[in-house]
Amino acid sequence: MSESKTDVTVHPDAEHPEKFSDPGLPSHRPRQADIDPKADKRAERQVVVLFLLSVIGTIVALWAYFAVRPDGTTGGVRTSTLTLGIAIFFALAGIGIGAIHWAKTLMNDHEMVEERHQARTTGETREIAVKKLQDGIKDSGIGRRGVLKGVVVSALALFPLTIAVPLISSVGGDWDVSKFRDTLWKKGTRLTYDPTGRPIKASDVTLGSAVHVIPEVTEEYRTTDEWITEKAKAVVLMVRLDPRDLNPPAKQAGWDYDGIVAFSKICTHVGCPVALYEQQTHHLLCPCHQSTFDVAHGAKVVFGPAKRPLPQLPITVDADGYLVARDGFDEPVGPSYWERLK
Structure with a gap:
């Protein structure tokens, strides 16, 4: 050179x-x-x-x-x-x-x-x-x-x-979105620990704890391929708060049991698992895109790209003290799609 x-x-x-x-x-x-x-x-x-x-x-x-x-x-x-x-x-x-x-x-x-020149x-x-x-x-x-x-x-x-x-x-494939409207949760279905399937008593859930929950099914059903799909739709995150901290929307009043609330674990943005709970703020965080939901206020969105709250599972206890569902989710779980405005 x-x-x-x-x-x-x-x-x-x-x-x-x-x-x-x-x-x-x-x-x-x-x-x-x-x-x-x-x-x-x-x-x-x-x-x-x-x-x-x-x-x-x-x-x-x-x-x-x-x-x-x-x-x-x-x-x-x-x-x-x-x-x-x-x-x-x-x-x-x-x-x-x-x-x-x-x-x-x-x-x-x-x-x-090349010499510089006018644009x-x-x-x-x-x-x-x-x-x-x-x-x-x-x-x-x-x-x-x-x-x-x-x-x-x-x-x-x-x-x-x-x-x-x-x-x-994929044209002509399975586009039946009605499958997302219903899950395994029905009136009287017991809440069980994920993945063991052991039923949960209300007394087992301590204040501030977060529990991963699945519906109770038979051992035989748990070995089927259908269980994998249905479990993916029915997974729930359950949290126990001080009842005085709860301030749910009017339609969800009474859906908790002594401060225990249960929400769909599937983010309403693109379906990632919402599994990070911050005890002091009562916030649930989706790790994929940081959508944040306020558990104390019906899991409403307080941050991120999600457009609607996490669906809530209404719960109570049975005669033996086990937590059970009062009913299924009142709306489809998971992300929004073309049949939904939000």
């Missing part, structure tokens, strides 16, 4: 220099592919391989979407998601790394300098810009590299299928 002196123009009273002379550009260092035809061909083959990797990744992603379907179990969902995710990664990475390697090894790397351009300037774009296309060498051109076009054309096919295939 050549050295050059820098001239500085300074006013007598100026604290900083006003103008520096252009130091120029360092001498150009040719790449191996610029001087060795074998290296140039090798670089081209490497780029072709990377874009072929993208094509293969797209094909595997499409295969995985149809062949490796979730079977309702945790392991099945994990396998399907992992296979599809890895395939899409290679489909995207092949395009990205291939484009970078192409630019670094095959395209012109000579330094270019407003003339017709002549636009013509020059179009000419430079055309020169860039010519310089990329894609016109004379047939294999490279074919694999690039194939990768870019096929990759959108990894997104389009799942979207198109």
Whole structure:
């Protein structure tokens, strides 16, 4: 790299220099592919391989979407998601790394300098810009590299299928939103600890505690695939406050039992589990997007993107002192959807 002196123009009273002379550009260092035809061909083959990797990744992603379907179990969902995710990664990475390697090894790397000019351009300037774009296309060498051109076009054309096919295939699927209107909670259903299923007595719930709750079901039902889906809709977070701190909306008055209140654990924003309880403020926090609900005031939203309170489960005790539901939720649980205004 050549050295050059820098001239500085300074006013007598100026604290900083006003103008520096252009130091120029360092001498150009040719790449191996610029001087060795074998290296140039090798670089081209490497780029072709990377874009072929993208094509293969797209094909595997499409295969995985149809062949490796979730079977309702945790392991099945994990396998399907992992296979599809890895395939899409290679489909995207092949395009990205291939484009970078192409630019670094095959395209012109000579330094270019353009003087600053006004932002407003003339017709002549636009013509020059179009000419430079055309020169860039010519310089990329894609016109004379047939294999490279074919694999690039194939990768870019096929990759959108990894997104389009799942979207198109979902048309005509199960859009029955009424499934979210009802849960396993019914009048008289006992509240039990999650995950053991042991019934909860009101005397077991201490002041300030937060308990993760599921409805009582038979042991046989807990082994079915249906239980996984129904449990996901019915999970509840129960908290015990001083009854004097409760100030619920009028329609929810009396839905607690001696300061014990129970709310759906599913955030009304996008359905994340609301599981962080702050005892001093009586706030429930959703860890995903920080929606915050005030338990003392009917779980109303006090912060964050959620638009409606958490649905409350009205509770009481049975003859044996166990906490039971007075009824199911009075509204659908979970995030809002197109049938809801909020």
